[in-house]
Amino acid sequence: MMFSVLKVRVGEILLPGDEFCCGPKDTLPLTDSGKSERLVAGPGLRRSGDRLLYVPAKGETVIGIVTVKSGDVFKVDIGGSEAASLSYLAFEGATKRNRPNIQVGDLLLAQLVVANKDMEPELVCIDGSGRANGMGVFGTGGLLIKVSLGLVRRLLAPRSDLRADLEQLFPCELAVGMNGRVWVRAGAVQQTLVLANLLQSCDAMTAPQRQQLFRRLQQGAF
Missing domain, CATH: 3.30.1370.10 (K Homology domain, type 1)
Structure with a gap:
């Protein structure tokens, strides 16, 4: 139902990171009868003032862009409402002495292990067995x-x-x-x-x- 509301409102499907503007008293016709009801943020959406922000979900595999290197953590743009964090240890074979060679601007295929409205999104580039399984840095020349x-x-x-x-x-x-x-x-x-x-x-x-x-x-x- 929430996706239908968004499509009616803006004329297109929203993706993670897209913003949907609405006033605190905005109403939309949610049924064929034309009856208007208050707009309520459902799962995957977070209201911030007059905006609805679409947030990603735990377990999704996403493509991210490294934006910041800060100590032991990378900040990654995943197109969500905020940047995700990625530890340098969240790569196959990574240790304190053997750190992955990650640069700002690199593309990553990673999985969300934390994704909710109350916590910063967190990524890993390994599966439950500690294997990359196709995740990590990629994208040269594409x-x-x-x-x-x-x-x-x-x-x-x-x-x-x-x-x-x-x-x-x-x-x-x-x-x-x-x-x-x-x-x-x-x-x-x-x-x-x-x-x-x-x-x-x-x-x-x-x-x-x-x-x-x-x-x-x-x-x-x-």
């Missing part, structure tokens, strides 16, 4: 874009037809975060740009429209 959470779920589906179609166009690498960020890299810069534009275009396309566009690309008519 392109980071923002897409809807609906498209993210389609890309992460076990048998994603969208992902299969992309890989048929060009051999490519994809990293997908539940915070609406996708990193893509192909064999050439031009191919990377084509795939990035295609992903963003697919957000507003039906399956037949997407298939038609893919055929045009394969035929070299795009």
Whole structure:
């Protein structure tokens, strides 16, 4: 219900970090009858004055950008209502003497282990066994874009037809975060740009429209 309210209000789906402005007495028609009710912040939302901030959830795998190195902790932009913290020990094989080589501006694939309205978000780049399992620094030479959470779920589906179609166009690498960020890299810069534009275009396309566009690309008519 809360997602429907947000879509009616701003005309688009909000992603983690997006702001939704509303007054303290704002009302919205929540049913077909047109009856207005007070706006209430549900799970994943936090009200700050006249704004509703969408916050990420524990357990999500997200793509973050390192913004600050401060002592034993990195600050990471995950597109949420505030930056997340990441300990230098939260990497596979990291010790006090063997610290990971992390720089400001690096991209990270990480998992949220703390995410609620009362505490600073906390990330790790290891699973429960202490293994990286695909997490950590990545992203050299690729392109980071923002897409809807609906498209993210389609890309992460076990048998994603969208992902299969992309890989048929060009051999490519994809990293997908539940915070609406996708990193893509192909064999050439031009191919990377084509795939990035295609992903963003697919957000507003039906399956037949997407298939038609893919055929045009394969035929070299795009």
